[in-house]
Each structure stands twice: as structure tokens, then as C-alpha cells.
Amino acid sequence: MSTPAIQIEGLTKDYAVGFWRKKMRRSLDHLDLQVNEGEAFGFLGPNGAGKTTTLKLMMGLVFPTSGSARVRGRSIADVGMHREIGYMPEQPYFYDYLTARELLDYFAQFFGYDAVERRERIKIFLERVGLIASADVQLRKFSKGMLQRVGIAQAILHDPQVVFLDEPMSGLDPVGRREVRDIILDLKKHGKTIFFSTHILSDAEMLCDRVAVLVGGKLQGVGAPGEMLSMEVAGMEILFEAHPGVPLPQKVMDRATHTGDRYRIEVPEADVYAALEELKNSRARILSVAPVRPSLEDYFFKLVAKQKNSVSAAEITPGEQPR
Amino acid sequence: MITIPGIVALNTFREAVRDRVLYNLVFFALLMMAAAVLVGGVSIGIERDVIVNLGLSAISVFGIVMAIFIGVGLVHKEIEKRTLYSLLSKPVPRWQFLMGKFAGLSLTLIVNTALMTVGLAAALFYVTQKFERGDGTVVIAIYFILLQLGLITSLALFFSCFSSPMLSTLYTLGIYIAGVFAPDIRDIGIVTDSPGVKAAAKCIYYVLPNFHNFNVISAAVHQEAIPFRLIWQNTIYAVLYITLVMLGASAIFLRRDLK
Numbered sequence: 367m368s369t370p371a372i373q374i375e376g377l378t379k380d381y382a383v384g385f386w387r388k389k390m391r392r393s394l395d396h397l398d399l400q401v402n403e404g405e406a407f408g409f410l411g412p413n414g415a416g417k418t419t420t421l422k423l424m425m426g427l428v429f430p431t432s433g434s435a436r437v438r439g440r441s442i443a444d445v446g447m448h449r450e451i452g453y454m455p456e457q458p459y460f461y462d463y464l465t466a467r468e469l470l471d472y473f474a475q476f477f478g479y480d481a482v483e484r485r486e487r488i489k490i491f492l493e494r495v496g497l498i499a500s501a502d503v504q505l506r507k508f509s510k511g512m513l514q515r516v517g518i519a520q521a522i523l524h525d526p527q528v529v530f531l532d533e534p535m536s537g538l539d540p541v542g543r544r545e546v547r548d549i550i551l552d553l554k555k556h557g558k559t560i561f562f563s564t565h566i567l568s569d570a571e572m573l574c575d576r577v578a579v580l581v582g583g584k585l586q587g588v589g590a591p592g593e594m595l596s597m598e599v600a601g602m603e604i605l606f607e608a609h610p611g612v613p614l615p616q617k618v619m620d621r622a623t624h625t626g627d628r629y630r631i632e633v634p635e636a637d638v639y640a641a642l643e644e645l646k647n648s649r650a651r652i653l654s655v656a657p658v659r660p661s662l663e664d665y666f667f668k669l670v671a672k673q674k675n676s677v678s679a680a681e682i683t684p685g686e687q688p689r
Numbered sequence: 690m691i692t693i694p695g696i697v698a699l700n701t702f703r704e705a706v707r708d709r710v711l712y713n714l715v716f717f718a719l720l721m722m723a724a725a726v727l728v729g730g731v732s733i734g735i736e737r738d739v740i741v742n743l744g745l746s747a748i749s750v751f752g753i754v755m756a757i758f759i760g761v762g763l764v765h766k767e768i769e770k771r772t773l774y775s776l777l778s779k780p781v782p783r784w785q786f787l788m789g790k791f792a793g794l795s796l797t798l799i800v801n802t803a804l805m806t807v808g809l810a811a812a813l814f815y816v817t818q819k820f821e822r823g824d825g826t827v828v829i830a831i832y833f834i835l836l837q838l839g840l841i842t843s844l845a846l847f848f849s850c851f852s853s854p855m856l857s858t859l860y861t862l863g864i865y866i867a868g869v870f871a872p873d874i875r876d877i878g879i880v881t882d883s884p885g886v887k888a889a890a891k892c893i894y895y896v897l898p899n900f901h902n903f904n905v906i907s908a909a910v911h912q913e914a915i916p917f918r919l920i921w922q923n924t925i926y927a928v929l930y931i932t933l934v935m936l937g938a939s940a941i942f943l944r945r946d947l948k
Contacts, residue, residue, distance in 0.1 A: 381948070425778045428946040445782050453778035459771050461700070463707040475696045476779040520775055530778075 369439040371528050371559035372401035372424075376433035379419050393419045395583040396433065401561055401576075403527075406554045408570035409563040411580035412670055417563035418456055420580070421532045424561075425453050437528055449477065452526035456533045456563075458517035462506035466497055466516050469505060470523055477524040491519045494552075496545060511542040518549055522558075529553060531562035535569050547573060567666055579669055586669045594665055601658045602638045604631050609649035618644055632658055693781055694789035701793020702800075705759065710797065713751050717805050720747055721812040728816060736816040738910050744809035745830050745906045751805065752798055752838045753865065759797070760845025761857035763790045768947055777947070784939040791846055791935060798838045806831055823912030829920065830909040836927040837903045841865060843934040844898070850942045867893075868900035898930055 379394040394416040401407045411417050422428045424435055424442055440447035460469050467488055474484040492498045495515040500508070505516065514534065521529055534550070535543045543566075550573055553560055564570050570577050571591050578588040587594060607627050608614055614622070614629075618641070622629045629650075633641045638655065645652060691699075705711070721744060728739045764787070767773040777783065809827070814820065844864055848857035867874070871894055878890025903923055905915055 381946075422774075422947070425774070427774055427777060428948065429944070445780055448778060448780040451778070453775065455771060455774040455778075457771075458775065460775065461704065461772055463704055472696070472700055473775070473779060475691065476693060476781055478690065517775070521778075 368403060370400045371403045371405065372399065372407075372435070372437055372561060373439075374399040374420075374424075374433070374435040377420065377423060377430055377435055378432045379416075379423060379428060380431045393583055394423070397580075397585055399578060399585065399588065401559060403559055404554070404557050405575045406550065406560045406573050407562070408574035408577035409561065409580065410565065410567065410570055410577055410666060411563070412565060414582075415580045416583040417580055418532055419583075421453070421455075421530055421561075421563060424530060425451075449524070450527050452521035452524070452529040454514075454517040454521040454529075454531045454534060457510075457537065458513055460505050460513065460516060460520075463504065465502045465504055466492060466508075466519075467501040469516065470520055473520050474523055479524075487523060491523050494522075495519045495549065510537050511539065514538060514542065514546065518546065522549075522553065526558070528559040528561065531560065533564055534562055535564060535566050543569070579666060581670055586672075587665075601632050601634050603654075603656050603658045604633065604638070604641060604645070605629070605653040605655075606631075606645055607651040607653060609651070612649045614648050614650065615644055618648070628653070693785040694792055697781075697786055697789020698792035698796055701763070701790055702796045705794070705797040710755065710759065711801060711804075713755065714801065714804050714808070717747055717751060718808050721808045725812040725815045737813065740809070740812050740816055741827055742906065742910045744805075744812060745827065745834070745909060748802055748805045748809065748831060749834050749837070749906070752802055752834060753841060755801065756794065756798060756838045756841040757845050757858055757861050757865075759794055760842045761849050761854045761861060763794060763846055764849040764942065765852075765854050765857070773947060783943050787846065787850070787935065787939055787942055791842060791931075794842050794846075795839055798842065799835060802831060802835055802838070821912070826905070826909040826912055826915055829915050830905045832920075833903040833905055833923060836923055837900055839931050840898050840900070840927055840934075843931045843938070847934050847938040847941075850938045850945065864897065865900060868898045869904075870901070871897050871899040872901050899926070902926070 374397050377394060377397040378392070380390040380392050382388040383391045397416075397420060409417050409420065419428065423430055424437070426442055426445070426448075435442045437447050438450055440450070461472075464472065470488045470491065471484055474487060479487065488501075489498070492501050495518055497512065497515055497519065500512065505513065508516065514537070518531070518534065521531065531550070534546050538546060547569060550560055550562070554573075560573075562573075574591060576588060576590050577594065579586040579594075606629050608629060618629075618631060621633075622631045624630070631641065635657075642652065642655070721740075724740060724743050728736045764773075767776070773786075776786065806828075810820075813824070813827075841861060845857060845861045848860045852860065874890050874897070875894040878887045878894065881887055881890070902919070905919075907913075908915055
């Protein structure tokens, strides 16, 4: 069996909080995860879920309280492992007195490229992220989207096998998001392993082979977006137009939403024929009947709600009645 | 091929240049020009002494201010602005990053001091119309100033690894001032009868960097010979002290979580 691209075992991180009386707050709780070579892996979770902490642990920016992780078989404690990875931090900020070209040249030097090779690589990667025209502009004059693209360029400049991206789409306009999405797809096409955190679920759904959901520092589920969603039976959606002069039954009206002449109702799968019969009797024109596919977003919110409920329950001390 | 500390050092130097740190040279040049012009009219026979005293003092003060104020932000600024996150995701060991930062600021201070030395030499030549053999002591005094600046940079960097720039400035400045008065602290131990104070004074004297031994401005002004022994003693002392402080800084920084 081949070595996984990323192997995380029981990774836990506690931070000390408070000034005088320091208390430990658990940011990541025994995370176990495996990402295969060539996979695009989405790491989902609300703010404060522990996504950035996980990525910082992987980069050696913070140190684990317990547990371990390996990238392509090499421990995260091994600085040499960093030759094989690329990383873009959340809301990247770089030396603003440098130009994009100078920044990439600075980072490329750590990988031992000679001046000619650096120049060529920088040109290729600036073109790839669409910044060649701004290559000699100081970064202090860059917009957030442009900095994000510089962030991606510096992460992939040395052609790493595994790329970690922390919220690569956050703060970008639709065009910027599309561009970043294309870069990720391109990396995937070239066989790279991509591990990215996001809270933009549609992007994860579109790009990822598998996703993991993290809430409150704990892993809630891992799987292909389709697999995770197939666990749910959601129902059927009926779109129709009412017949002029024939009122719809109150039962239908109560559950329908409408835009102009068009109505939409959602019914359990078992009730679909009964609902269609009622609509037929009202001489409504059926436009479509389709299964409701729960989105990753629905799944995600369900998990977050479940986690919140369990936290609320835990916060109530024994004997105390919830108000 | 350039090493990792070398790459970081050159970027640190570039940052200082682009942040217009070397603009202090303009003030130094104006100070030297004003002194050279005025000194001829008011101090007959001691023009050289005034220029050397003023020039060396200014080189020392400008250097110390730069070493402290840039030094305390060297690491803290990188953490605060999160520029360090991308850098440490590259194959860059943390201790080599620290060495690079130290080397970068040292390079900035050396270039700054060298340019000020040229200014001082020009002013000296303007008032005396010649260079004398005794002017060699001025060069030794400048060398000692550079050693002091290395010590101060290492201390500022050390505090920068775990403290805010404001506190780091206070700590570094405090240690510098105490280090200037190191012999007086030792003397307190000699004259006191209390064994506790004696032991404490001795301990503080040995732990503090002894900046007093690096001050030979007075000897340079009066063209007194500086013993060769003092040159190598100060060199070895500075190198060892800087090494110890940098080892301490590395030990702290290697374990620090970059939250």
C-alpha cells in the first residue's frame, strides 16, 4: 500500500488562555485523518472550529500537545519535509516593501534554485496566477485578491507534491474565486495533493474528492461529498403553475412558496403521488418533479447545530433546569 | 550558494534600506559639517579633539538607537504581521532565521557605521588638513562601537523572541545602561561589608555585558595608545556573549507557538 500524502494521528492542541490564572482551552481534539496522494481534500468547519490550528500544526508554526502527523511519510517536526509542501496562510500578508517578483525570488532562494532558474519559474508562476502585469509593483499597493494570488504563487513556486491552502477563497470576488478554483483544479490535474480549509461549501462540493467536517475542534465526519449527503433522505420538490380561476387547496397553499405564477412545494417522498393528485384536481400545470438533494451546506449546518446543542447540554450543571 | 541565514540577512538589510533607516546619515552629515565649520572659529588648538569626540559619540548614539529600535521589532514584527508564516513553511529552520535576522541588522549597522566613519574622516581632514598616526585609535574606537552594537542587537533580538517591542526596548536599554556602569556595580561589592550584597554585586557584574570596556572614545580623542590585549579581549568577549545570547534566543524561539 502506498504511503498516504497526509497522515494525522490523535493530533491535539491546547492553548493557555488568561493572564494570571492560565486555563487550557482545547482547540483541536484528537484529530485522526488520512489524505491520499492526488486527492483534493476539503477541511470544513465554522470559524473557531480548529481548521487554522490544524494547518499551523502541520506547518510547525505551533506545536502539538499530543499526537503526530506525517506528510508523505515524513514527520511534521522534520524541517526537510517542507521541501515537499506548499502553504498559503489565511489572509496572507507579505513584506509590503517588496514587489511580487522580489518576494517570489526571496522564497525561491530557500529551495536552492540558481538565478536563471528562479527568473524563469517566477515568470511562469506569475503568469499562472495572472499577476505578470503587476510583477514589479510593491505589495503594499496590492488588493486583497492580488495578495491571495501572490500567496498561491509562493505556495506552488517550488512544485510541491502537497499543497495546504488556508481559506484560499475567502474575501475574493466571484472572478477571483473562479480564478483560484481554476488554479486548484489545475494542481489536481497535475497530480498534486491539495488540502484546503474553507467555509465556502459550494467550493468544497465542486472541488473536493473528499471532505472532513470539524466542529469545536472535533472531527464530525469524513467522506466524499456525495457519500456524506446520501445518508439523508430529503424528499421531492414539485414545481407547478396554478390554473387561473381554480383555487389551490389550503393544504397545498400552506406549504407552497411562489414567485409570480409559479409555485413550489416540498413533500416527503412517500406523499408525492397524493400531492400530485391534489394538484391534478386543481387543474394545476405540473412543471417538474425532482428529488431534493441535500447540499453539503445542509449537512454542515446540521452538524454545527448538533454540536451546539451538545455544548449547551454540557454547560448545564447537574440539578439545574434549563431555562 | 548563499546560505539560509545569508538570504534572510540580505532581505533584512533590504528592508532597512527601503524603510529609509539610513536617512539618519543625513543628520550625521549635517552634524559633522556644522561642527567642522563652527569648531574652527571657537576652539583654537582643540579642533581635532572636538571633531573626534563629537563624531565618535554621534556614531555610537546613532548606532545604539538603531540597534535597539530595529532589533526589538526584528522577530516581533514578523509574527505580528504574519510574514513569518509563509517563511517558516519553507525549509527554513527557526534558528537559522534568527541568525539571518541578526546578521541582517548587523550588516545594516556596519554599513551605517562605515558611512558615518567616512563622514567623520572628511570632517577631521577638513579641520586638520592631514591624517596623523594617532588617528588609528579612532578606527579602533569605531571597531569597539561595532562590537557593542553587535551585543545590543543580540540582546534586542533575544527579547524580541518573547516580548513586545516596548518591553523589549526597556529591557535592552536597561541592560545597556547597567552594562555601562558594570565596574561601579563591582565596586559596590568591594566596599560593602554585607556578604549578600557582595555576592549579588559580583554575580550581576559577571552576568551583565560589560559595555564600559568598549568605551575608548576618550583615548581616541587624546590619541592615547590602546593596548592590543584590550582589542582581542573585547573581541573574544563580544563574540562569546553574542553566541550565548543567540543560543538563548534560539532555545526560546524554537519552542514558541506562533498563534
